[in-house]
Amino acid sequence: MKGCVGKLGTKQTRYTEECKSMIVDLYHTGKTPSEIMSEYGLGKTALYKWVQERKEISVEQETLTAMDVRKLKIRIRELEEENDILKKAMTIFAKK
Structure with a gap:
């Protein structure tokens, strides 16, 4: 091709x-x-x-590939890091 x-x-x-x-x-x-x-x-x-x-993986009527799962895991990790930063920032601002 x-x-x-x-x-x-x-x-x-x-x-x-x-x-x-x-x-x-x-x-x-x-x-x-x-x-x-x-x-x-x-x-x-x-x-x-x-x-x-x-390779497709079926999860609750949704079809994902292994690559999709890997991308989702990376995104989850990023969001968890962002949440940790926000929690720390809230603690700092709550003290003021």
Whole structure:
């Protein structure tokens, strides 16, 4: 498929999220891993990592991928940090 060329970095090729998803779709439609790896210059580890990250997980009538879960965990951590900061600020302002 045209338009899915990685950006050359210093040591390795970088692929967009759109490109990674398209490659995973090819994997799921039956294209062999060896064909995909040779056509897009991928290593075995990268291909299977992308497939695993985009594996769907059903949670209470909602479908998420492993990547979505990872992003949600990061966001939860960020919000918890923000809450801690706000709690500390409230303590400081309550003393005044």
